[in-house]
Amino acid sequence: MKRKSPFGPSGVSYPALTMGLLLIGAPLLVVSLFSFLKRGSFGSGVVYKFTTDAYSSILIQTNLIGQHSLNTAYLSIIWRSIVLALSVTVICLLVGIPTAIWIALQKKSVQKILIILVTIPFWVNVLARTYAWMLLLADKGLLSQIGGPTLLYTNWATLIGLTYAFLPFMVLPVYAVAEKMDFRTLEAGFDLGASGWRVLFKVLLPTLKYGILSGIAVVFIPALGAYVQPSLLGGNKSMLIGSLINDQFGDSRNWPVGSALAVLLVLMTIFALGTFKFRGRFGRSATVPQDLGGVE
């Protein structure tokens, strides 16, 4: 009874596969290649000659008289990026999970409206939204006018801007799972004698696990490589890895180092995914009910 695709069983995946190879695989390959090449003369482009200079220059600096020492400049930027991305993720978790649950508890018609409200920021270009935050956080901006501190060009501004930008990415996947959740299970938890904390950590959060893991992945990873908010809101004083890569291809004209940093970012991302044991939706639906027959 199975309908056959004219291109064989996997025929339908060809377009997606082609897109993936062209738009993700190929650039990744080029970047990896560039990271092992020599910097071109006058700083533009690359010379096709194998070298690991780019990687070693990230870790080791050589002073004028030829002494080697650990280069902490890049490492501190990477460390700062990780701390900031983690902070953004934690704040998004703390705000996003209750928000998603609250939305899921509303009437269906209200839920639809609330979800549209959550996605409204996407309708406006991210640059425009970030400029709006600059106006709010700047010296003599709205925040300082009402007596608050001037946060623009600090790490705090970056944190606010990133949290604002990525919060919907936490709310949406958590909501997707919460919306299908049977909230009676929480009552069942209390009914069986569990405390509020126990219901939270043994029933509610485990049930929302896949939404939360997806949320962490789609917030942490882009936050780690974010470029727009750090450069506009954080300024140059608190550079992050995203702006650093941009600078290497732009002002610094060092494509191999820029590529090497990009490769490091990809590796960090893969490491992060591994840490979260991210299995997404694939792991969950792998088990198909085997016996749906009668009980007797």
Added chain:
Amino acid sequence: MNSRGNGSALQIRDVSKTFTDAKGRLVHALKDVTLEIAHGEFIVLLGPSGCGKTTLLRSIAGFEEIDSGTISLGQMRLDQMAANRRPVNTVFQSYALFPHMSVEENVSFGLECEGLPRSEIKVRVAEMLDLVHLTELADRKPNQMSGGQQQRAALARALAKKPQVLLLDEPLAALDLKLRRAMQTELKRIHRATGTTFLFVTHDQNEAMALGDRIAVFSQGQLRQCGTPAEVYENPADEFVASFIGESTSFTGLVMDGILKFEELTFPIPRYELSSVSVAQIVVRPEAFSFETGEYKCGEVTIEETTYSGDSIEVIATLRSGKQIKIQSPVEILSALKVGSRHDLYVDPLRVRILHGAVADME
């Protein structure tokens, strides 16, 4: 083990609860409900949706707060207690099994909350899974099981806590008819085996009759009648109970010398000494009527419709005014009951029921 009449286990006294609905109207979910449930009893709360039966169950479980009245278990006041401290457990309509846990983990959850030692939990869980015949599926997740199996898991999870009262909120509603019948038998077996007090909520009168030691019939937040299935069927307290449990036709008319007159029909009222002139309301079950001679003759009716249902014929007959009467008749006379034909209608005088409180003097 089943020890009925051993003092009451659960006492519900004058319990009322109101809430405002979406349109801002005040709704009486429960109105002065008083009910005593004996140890080991299987009581069924029956009524249409919105009648308050589920609200009462949720109030006993601790998910709803009552406005007034008391709910107590022996000497223990339940209504002031937090849900997670009450010695009652619930089987939910949606089962509400924890989706990320296996059957075994679901059943042990409540015992872990009590802080029982691992070894004891293991023994108790095995015992419960054996009771509901789920031992083989202990490692399954809820979404790998059929509705009936999930139902058993939910039952085992609640019973593992050895509750004083087991609350079952329409637990069979999601199952198909055949499975529901099988589960009813199962529930009775488990009730006998555990000796626990069962409080079962349903809107299905057949289910209520099949399961309950007693049935408490609810309508619009009020307890209309509580009695054994035979009592509520044979002696309904009011028209609502009569119409909700089984089929019946009600007649209101003038009573004179033990005879009630309703349009062109008359009914004998043998058991009641009524004042010479009064108005009474009676209800008659379809099977109390007959088209065969021998019993009391009510009058003549017109056959409107006949439905063959295997072991009997369901007949709808009309009076001249158009009033419809439900009659159950043996299949043998199907050929005689032509639609539109007129027949003499007889009634068994012993099965004519006067509704309590419906008797009133005429103006």
